Amino acid sequence: MLLVLAAELRPQATPVRQADATCARCHASLFRSYLDTPMANASGLAAENLKTATFVHNPSGVTYSVSNGNGKAVLEARDSSTSMPIGKWTLSYFLGSGHLGITYLYSVDHYLFESPVAWYAASRSYDMKPGLGEMRERPPALPMESGCLRCHMSEVQASDRGTINRFQAEAFLHTGITCEMCHGDSSEHVRSAGKAAIVNPARLEAASRDSICISCHLEGDVSVERAGRSALDYRPGELISSYLAYYVRGGASLTARGVSEVEQLSQSTCKRVSGDRMSCTSCHNPHFTPAPTQRAAFFRARCLACHSQAGFAISHHPENPDCTSCHMPRTGAENIPHVAWTDHRILRQPDKRAFAAATSGDELVPIFSPGATTRDLAMAYYKLLLEGERSYEPRAWELLHRQQDAIANDAAGLDALGNLSAERGDNQAAEQAFRRVLTLDPSDLTALSNLGTLLAKQGRLNDSMDLLRKAFGGNRDVSGLAMNLARVECMAGQSEAAHETLRDALVYNPDLKNLRQLNEQLTSCNAPKSR
Ligand code: HEC
Ligand code: HEC
Ligand code: HEC
Ligand code: HEC
Ligand code: HEC
Ligand code: HEC
Ligand code: HEC
Structure with missing residues (x-):
């Protein structure tokens, strides 16, 4: 039994009301109305929006309770039958204004996690996060990646090099969506008392104007970062398509799958006939959410601004x-x-059946992504493959293989090629791809851990351990990585090191069955006899 009192990380990110207080000096009423919108409240300090409750998860036999102790938000997990404590964490941030639900974040030693339970507005209660409901044991810690935060927080930072979710500094500078997320750098504007220009989306070209809303309101069936680009670097005024390529399944028109307002609007007659004249702000004022009693009149006025025929x-x-x-x-x-x-x-005669229609056709086609390349398409198939859609393997392989020259300096592309080669049994090609990645970026997690595993299978234990230890160094919370490393350490006869690796991972995954069992199993680690 392990009782972990998480190292307390004082939340340092500031909410919009503080971050943007300077704008209020000159844009006071706009600032006040913005503070009431869901975007301004997309996230914040956990203690300021805490749903306190206890939730029993029967399949895993764990009881979770979220409580407020001395102004601090606390999540506790206990064994339901024995009431023995499993873990206790201070929740630092909430994510989600609460329309649908709220999830909470916590940190342990600079690793950022999402709580395994989330609060759901529909049932007004806690439940497991999607995908964890059926688990018969306590789930592993859920790493919170910057890619997940980027639409819900402001000025999200990249995680430490080679890590999934370790942030030596703050993971994000502000909670909620700040003015700068749509208006860009405002320092000159503020310094010059409003004389220096600042990005006003209304004055941008249509494509860069629309990019601002698209950057957070579009996902497609899958989106991939363009070669060498990070979506975190996107700034208002730029084209989001320089950073991300979006794809949807060809047969899947606008059904109830993860379809965003962006895709739907682009199909409307209003938008198709109006062209660039129409945008999200034809109907939405991003600084203002109409109250329920005003909403009909508010949107009606927006419609009638265009539908102004006499009578x-x-x-x-x-x-x-x-x-x-x-x-x-x-x-x-x-x-x-x-x-x-x-x-x-915006259908003439809304036909709800159109939403239920089954879809077919699984070729990916780009949307809102002028300039998307074959490499991007290959990476999109590869990403779906990683999510479990095996049928995309041949297409991912075929396209990537053809791109070998084009991806010679593209770590993400080479990682994908390495993994696919390894899966296809071509260890030599896999090793070559991973080694190339490591010359580009010696801390690349995928290359370190997958090449490490590949070498272990070939009995090259010392090389393998070197790589896996480098990978584990910044990812001690990843139970799968810990288990791989411990197994290799044990194979190499390093029993104490193997147990230490597992103990390290248990700090972040208290009571995780896999880790505990392996820890018990690794009793006799004998160095391999020399052949
Ligand atoms: C010292 C006063 C002052 C401060 C502080 C200030 N502004 Fe302004 N802002 C102005 C003035 C003056 C204008 C000129 C346009 C006008 O008549 O409103 C302006 C215009 C703007 C515009 C429209 C620009 C355009 O080209 O149409 C935006 C957007 C804007 N401000 C955003 C911000 C944001 C965001 C902040 C906080 C980071 C901020 N402002 C802080 C004074 C200020
Ligand atoms: C591309 C931008 C984007 C990314 C990436 C993203 N979200 Fe969201 N998320 C949104 C938007 C926009 C909404 C609100 C509108 C909607 O639900 O369509 C939302 C809604 C939510 C809600 C419901 C909030 C509420 O108020 O009810 C939760 C919870 C959530 N997201 C969690 C996550 C998690 C966890 C991740 C990472 C795995 C994530 N999101 C990644 C854009 C994003
Ligand atoms: C979600 C994106 C978004 C956020 C966040 C946002 N704005 Fe804007 N802002 C816009 C858009 C879009 C326009 C142009 C509206 C239009 O089409 O006229 C705009 C216009 C403005 C203008 C020009 C005058 C006007 O009313 O149109 C000012 C000033 C301004 N914003 C200030 C702010 C300040 C201050 C904040 C933070 C408190 C803020 N904005 C947050 C998107 C945003
Ligand atoms: C940095 C990311 C980001 C950007 C940029 C952004 N949004 Fe949002 N938006 C969100 C998130 C996150 C939510 C959901 C917040 C929640 O409910 O938790 C949201 C919610 C909304 C909502 C529903 C809430 C409401 O006010 O009724 C509207 C409408 C909206 N956004 C419009 C826009 C428009 C228009 C733009 C472009 C001018 C834009 N957004 C740009 C992240 C963003
Ligand atoms: C930026 C201008 C603009 C706005 C705002 C706008 N529309 Fe339209 N809409 C058009 C244009 C242009 C057409 C096509 C020509 C026409 O019917 O006038 C159209 C067509 C339509 C149609 C016919 C669709 C079809 O397939 O035949 C409907 C219904 C409609 N609009 C409803 C609305 C409603 C409801 C709103 C407000 C929620 C709205 N529109 C807002 C410009 C706009
Ligand atoms: C023709 C008018 C119109 C346009 C244009 C429009 N919206 Fe909306 N949007 C609405 C209405 C109406 C609602 C429902 C608001 C409510 O019920 O309070 C809504 C709701 C939303 C919501 C809340 C979630 C949901 O689906 O109800 C988001 C997010 C949103 N819009 C984003 C966008 C984005 C992004 C764009 C641009 C691609 C856009 N909207 C363009 C009218 C419009
Ligand atoms: C009670 C439901 C209802 C309401 C409310 C309603 N509409 Fe319609 N609207 C319809 C139907 C049904 C049609 C299709 C009529 C047809 O096909 O002959 C239609 C047709 C339209 C068209 C196509 C018109 C044409 O002559 O081709 C537009 C544009 C439109 N509506 C806009 C609006 C706007 C703007 C509002 C609000 C001011 C609105 N509608 C309110 C049901 C409604």
Whole structure:
């Protein structure tokens, strides 16, 4: 039994109300109304939005309780039958304004995690995070990656080199979406008392204007970072397509799968006929969310700004002032994060059946991604493959293989090629690809851990341990990596090192069955006899 009192990490990120207080000096009313929007409240300090409750998860036999102790948000896990403590963590941040749900983050030794339980608005209670509901044991710690944070926090930083979720400094500078996430660097503007220019989306070219909303409101079926690019570096005024390529399955038009408002709107007659004249801000004021009593009138005025034919407003359904109730109905997807729940196709006669239609066709096609390359397409297939869609393997392989020259300096592409080669049994090609990655970036986690595993299988234990230890150094929370390293250490006769590796990982994954069992199994680690 391990009781872990997580090292307390004082939250340092500031919420929008503090981060953007300077703007309030000159844009006071806009600032005040913005503070009430879901975007301003997309995340924040855990103690400021804490749902205190106890939740029993029967399949795993763990009882979780979220409580407030002296102004601190605390998550505790206990064995349901014995009440023995398993772990206790201080929650630092919440994520989600609460429309659908709220999830919480905590840190242990600079590793950032997501709590295994989340609060769901629909049931007004806690439950396991998606995918963990059926688990019959306590799940491993859930690493929180910067790619996941980038739309919910502001000025998200890259994790330490070669790590998934370790942040020596703050993972993000602010909670909520700050003004600068849409307006870019404001320092000159503030210093010059408003004289120096600042990005105003309304004055940008359509593509860079739309990129701002797209950067957070579009996912596609899959999106990949362009070669050598990080989405974290995107700044308002630029094109998001320089950083990300988005793909959808060809047959899957705008059904209830993870479809965003961006995709739907692009299909509407309003948008297709209006072209660049129309954007998200034709209807939304990003600084203001209308109250429920105002919303019908608010959106009606937006529709009528374009649908201004004489007499239309009076003659067209005078009995119902809410245009959106007929043309932009709710889709029934309210409970699914990252799916539009208001139909942005703006149909003449909304046909809900169109949402249920099954989809076919699994070729990926790019959307909103001018300039997407074959390499990007290959990486998109590869990403779906990693998510478990085995049928994409041949296409990922074929495209990547063809791109060998193009990806000679592209670590992500080479990692993918290395993994696919290894899976296909071509160890030599795999090793070559991973070694190339390590010359580009000696701390690349995929190359270190996968080449390490590959070499272990070939009995090259010392080389393997070198690589795996480098990988584990910055990723001590990753139980799978710990287990691989411990096995190799044991094979090499280094029993004490193997146990220490597992003990390290148990700090972050208290009570994780796999780790404990392996720790017990590794009793006799004998150095291999020389052959
Ligand atoms: C000292 C006063 C002052 C401060 C502080 C200030 N602004 Fe401004 N801002 C102005 C003035 C003056 C204008 C000129 C336009 C106008 O008439 O409103 C302006 C205009 C803008 C515009 C429109 C620019 C355009 O080209 O249309 C944006 C966007 C903006 N400010 C954002 C911000 C943000 C974000 C902050 C905080 C980081 C901020 N401002 C802080 C004074 C200020
Ligand atoms: C591309 C941007 C983007 C990324 C990446 C992203 N989200 Fe979101 N998320 C959104 C947007 C926009 C919404 C709100 C609208 C919606 O649900 O479609 C949202 C909604 C949510 C909600 C519901 C919030 C509420 O108020 O009810 C949760 C919880 C959430 N996201 C968690 C996550 C987690 C966990 C990850 C990482 C695995 C993640 N998101 C990655 C953009 C993103
Ligand atoms: C989600 C993106 C987003 C955020 C966050 C945001 N803005 Fe804006 N802002 C816009 C867009 C888009 C426009 C242009 C609106 C239009 O089409 O006229 C704009 C316009 C402005 C203008 C020009 C005057 C006006 O009302 O149109 C000012 C000033 C401004 N924003 C200040 C701020 C300040 C201050 C904050 C933070 C408190 C902020 N904005 C946060 C997107 C954003
Ligand atoms: C940095 C990421 C980011 C950017 C940029 C961004 N959004 Fe959002 N937006 C979010 C997130 C996250 C949420 C969901 C917040 C929640 O409920 O937790 C959201 C929610 C919304 C909502 C629903 C809440 C409401 O106010 O009723 C609208 C509408 C919206 N965004 C419009 C826009 C528009 C328009 C733009 C471009 C001008 C934009 N957003 C740019 C992240 C972003
Ligand atoms: C930026 C301008 C603009 C805005 C804002 C706008 N529309 Fe449209 N809409 C158009 C144009 C242009 C057409 C095509 C020509 C026409 O019918 O006038 C159109 C067409 C339509 C159609 C017919 C669709 C079809 O397939 O035949 C409907 C219904 C509609 N709009 C409803 C709305 C509603 C409801 C709103 C507000 C929620 C709205 N529009 C906002 C420009 C706009
Ligand atoms: C023709 C008007 C119109 C346009 C254009 C429009 N929206 Fe909306 N949007 C709405 C309405 C109406 C709602 C529902 C608001 C409510 O119920 O309070 C909504 C809701 C949302 C929400 C909340 C989640 C949901 O699906 O209900 C988000 C996020 C959002 N819009 C994002 C966007 C983005 C991003 C764009 C640009 C690609 C956009 N919208 C363009 C009218 C519009
Ligand atoms: C009670 C439901 C309802 C409401 C409310 C409603 N509409 Fe419609 N609207 C319809 C239907 C149904 C049609 C299709 C009529 C047809 O096909 O003959 C339609 C057609 C349209 C068209 C195509 C018009 C044409 O002549 O081709 C537009 C544009 C439109 N609506 C806009 C709006 C706007 C803007 C509002 C709010 C001011 C609104 N509607 C309110 C049900 C509604």
